[in-house]
Amino acid sequence: MTTGKTLLGLLIVAGGLVFYLMNQAPKDSGHDFLIAALSNNETGIKSLDRVLVTQGEQQFDMRESDSGWHLNGGFYVRVDSLFNWVQALKNARLIERKTANPAHFPALSLTEEDLRVRLYRGEQLLADVILGQTGSTPGARFVRYAEDTQSWLASGLNDLNSSKELWTLTMLFDVPDNQVQVIEWTAEDIVRLVKDDETGQWQFADPATDGFTPDQQAVGSLASALSGFRIQQALEAEQDLGQPQQVFVFGLTEGRSVTLALFGDKDSAILKVTDSDQPERYLNWQFTVPDYKLDTLMMSQSEALKKPSEDTEKGPNQLLSSDQTDTEG
Structure with missing residues (x-):
């Protein structure tokens, strides 16, 4: 009985922590675009040469060549999936500033081992963004720039996920x-x-x-x-x-x-x-x-x-x- 009460107490504390992290920090964002280099470019995917999506040990390295977009140096990418991702990133906006404490990142899936996307034009890295859990605000998701400890809520990204089936053309x-x-x-x-x-x-x-x-x-x-x-x-x-x-x-x-x-x-x-x-x-x-x-x-x-x-x-x-x-x- 004591063990059961202890586990229940831990679950309540963990749930309370996540709720706190999802709702803390001032709402001071000006609704800026998540990736300015994309939002200012009407061509979207055509402005990119490489998209690298990682999550844990999974790596999906997509590069454009004269014959099309290739996945991990092999066969073609599902361009519809890539287009949807880039369009979502292009239109995503920052809603509000959240925690800047790295100790909280694991609970929000904002570590460097979580879902991460890097966008390149030639050798230039345009953006490096980590996509975390969905927030309590409808249509919002936790994000942070990989080089920064500041996290944000951003709109328009809740449908983005990554898998071999998503990226491989079949x-x-x-x-x-x-x-x-x-x-x-x-x-x-x-x-x-x-x-x-x-x-x-x-x-x-x-x-x-x-x-x-x-x-x-x-x-x-x-x-x-x-x-x-x-x-x-x-x-x-x-x-x-x-x-x-x-x-x-x-x-x-x-x-x-x-x-x-x-x-x-x-x-x-x-x-x-x-x-x-x-x-x-x-x-x-x-x-x-x-x-x-x-x-x-x-x-x-x-x-x-x-x-x-x-x-x-x-x-x-x-x-x-x-x-x-x-x-x-």
């Missing part, structure tokens, strides 16, 4: 199937499928297909391959992967095309990607993809190209060949 494409107009599929044969503008049905671009017809459901699943297209891992490209097992060229509206080349079997599948809008973007990268996408991309042509007859002796690669004729019967 969704390469999110193209709805209604934007896919043509699929050129190279495997056993080269098959070109086009979507009828009026019916929305898939058909062969070459009518000489010996009675074969596209399986609408199977081809439809291929057309949906670029919708929510996420990768599992990005790896630096190997020089020689050999010949691809399958290649899909998706012709999209407005003339854009996306090519997916699949190498290896299911246990060791590697994907190469080309986007006509950004031909160099994925040139030096190869990817692994989730099983649900891999199953679609490993579909055989015999699954998607059906012959409406009882003749099952011949495969589609035989009957799709232009120099093959049916001599049975």
